[in-house]
Amino acid sequence: MAEFLASYGEAVKTAAGFFWKAGWAFVLGYAISAMIQAFVPKKRLTRHMGDPDPKSVSLSTVFAMISSSCSFAALAAARALVHKGAHFVAAVAFMFASTNLVIELGILIFIFLGWEFLVAEIIGGLILIAISTTLIRLTYPKSWMEAARDKVEAEADEEREDFDAMDRITSLSGWSRVGANFVDEWRMVWQEILIGFTAAGFIAVFVPDAFWKALFFADFSAQNPGNFWIVLQNAAVAPFVAAATFIGSMGNIPLATVLSSGGVLFAGIMGFIYSDLMVPPLVKVNAKYYGWRVALYIAAIMYASIVATAIILHYAFFWAGAMPESGRAVEEVAQFKLDYTFFMNLAALAIVAVMLWLRRTHRRLVRDEAAGHDHGGGFGVQDGVTMLFVIGLAGGAVSYFLTGGTG
Numbered sequence: 001m002a003e004f005l006a007s008y009g010e011a012v013k014t015a016a017g018f019f020w021k022a023g024w025a026f027v028l029g030y031a032i033s034a035m036i037q038a039f040v041p042k043k044r045l046t047r048h049m050g051d052p053d054p055k056s057v058s059l060s061t062v063f064a065m066i067s068s069s070c071s072f073a074a075l076a077a078a079r080a081l082v083h084k085g086a087h088f089v090a091a092v093a094f095m096f097a098s099t100n101l102v103i104e105l106g107i108l109i110f111i112f113l114g115w116e117f118l119v120a121e122i123i124g125g126l127i128l129i130a131i132s133t134t135l136i137r138l139t140y141p142k143s144w145m146e147a148a149r150d151k152v153e154a155e156a157d158e159e160r161e162d163f164d165a166m167d168r169i170t171s172l173s174g175w176s177r178v179g180a181n182f183v184d185e186w187r188m189v190w191q192e193i194l195i196g197f198t199a200a201g202f203i204a205v206f207v208p209d210a211f212w213k214a215l216f217f218a219d220f221s222a223q224n225p226g227n228f229w230i231v232l233q234n235a236a237v238a239p240f241v242a243a244a245t246f247i248g249s250m251g252n253i254p255l256a257t258v259l260s261s262g263g264v265l266f267a268g269i270m271g272f273i274y275s276d277l278m279v280p281p282l283v284k285v286n287a288k289y290y291g292w293r294v295a296l297y298i299a300a301i302m303y304a305s306i307v308a309t310a311i312i313l314h315y316a317f318f319w320a321g322a323m324p325e326s327g328r329a330v331e332e333v334a335q336f337k338l339d340y341t342f343f344m345n346l347a348a349l350a351i352v353a354v355m356l357w358l359r360r361t362h363r364r365l366v367r368d369e370a371a372g373h374d375h376g377g378g379f380g381v382q383d384g385v386t387m388l389f390v391i392g393l394a395g396g397a398v399s400y401f402l403t404g405g406t407g
Contacts, residue, residue, distance in 0.1 A: 009400025010205050010400070011205040012397050015197050015198045015200065015202065015393065018200055020345070021341055022108055022253075023348055024344035024348040025104065026108075026348075028348065029108070031178075031351055034178045034179070034355070037066065038174060038175075038177040039168055039169055040165065049063075049081060049085070049086035050087055051087055052136070052140075056086070056090040056093075057093045057129065059090070060097070061101070065097055065101045075277075077098065078094050078095050078098075079289045079290075082148075089136050092133065092136060096128050096129050096274075096277070096305075097129060100125040101122065105253075106118055108253045109121050113256060116317075116324035117269070120266075123316075124309050125274075128274060131305040131308050131309060132305035135304060139301075144294050148290035152290065172361065173365050173366075175358055176358045177362055179359035180358070180362040180363075182355040183356070194389060196245075197254050198393060199255060199389075200255040203258055204261075207258075213263050216263070217234075218263030222263060225265065225266075225323065226318055230265065231315070234265040235268060238259075238264075238267075238268040238269070238272040239278055243278050243279050252272065253273070256269055256273050266313070266323055267311055270314070275306055278306075286299075
């Protein structure tokens with residue numbers, strides 16, 4: 001029992017270390033995202049997304065890069081695009097870009113996995129969009145999609161967004177909107193972040209590397225990193241591992257670090273990172289928006305695109321002799337010490353204080369502000385899981401101090 005309590009406390013310490021390492025990155029990323037969302041009139045982009053052509057895909061990708069990284073918000077925004085007349089090809093491109101090409105995710109990948117993975121994430125994100133949009137054009141089930149669009153138009157509310165950017169930038173009301181966006185972003189993603197970082201901490205301590213080595217044939221792949229069947233196996237299994245975690249886009253990066261430390265191939269790591277939109281709660285959201293046929297069709301397109309992209313990335317880096325290293329050790333990332341992280345987190349706290357003040361100002365200026373995005377309403381599965389994880393963190397903190405921080 002004493003050994004278990006010590007490991008339990010160490011798992012919470014590791015999870016807290018992940019939070020500590022990434023705290024400033026989240027604040028900076030969401031502050032930038034909040035400013036972009038407040039000052040860039042996106043309505044001008046959505047007028048030109050009605051065809052399944054490179055122009056629509058490019059515009060939806062740009063639109064996504066300046067939007068929220070929250071997985072639920074990405075699906076809600078994609079539905080809004082469809083409602084405004086965007087083609088489903090553009091909507092799927094938006095989903096991928098908004099969860100793979102946003103600033104805050106890039107900062108997180110740089111911190112936890114290194115710049116090589118960040119470069120791969122950006123290149124692969126563009127390849128992923130190109131493959132998925134091509135697959136949809138080749139397999140487009142027109143009758144299904146027409147029925148799905150009818151469902152969206154019957155259920156979705158009309159959204160209006162048009163303004164003068166300079167007027168907002170030079171006004172207090174415009175900057176107060178930045179604070180409102182910042183707080184709303186956190187309201188959307190805090191559960192994903194908490195669940196993802198906590199799960200990564202517990203998995204790092206309780207799941208031995210031997211499990212990941214066996215699941216991804218790591219011992220064999222270490223000697224044969226170019227073997228096609230092993231690369232295919234890693235790329236094909238990783239999305240199912242991601243789906244089993246129920247973790248969204250911002251929460252799965254620490255777990256990717258754990259997988260990387262466990263010897264999983266580059267193809268498997270990238271396949272895992274790209275699979276955030278395939279977790280069951282998000283598939284269910286798409287089913288709510290478009291019906292189960294289209295939701296499963298989108299999931300199948302995503303899976304095929306993710307596997308293909310992971311394989312292409314793996315061999316591109318392998319043949320170029322630039323294969324990223326196995327990644328940073330969990331112990332290196334999840335640690336507390338007086339370094340740049342300490343000072344960045346202090347600066348982040350100051351930014352949070354400013355954003356909260358702007359949020360309060362916004363609430364005074366716009367009393368009827370409607371906040372947040374659609375997460376499905378009510379007390380859902382994610383809410384219950386979050387509550388369990390909070391209880392688990394509290395129990396682990398007690399265990400850590402009772403055992404004197406040994407493990």
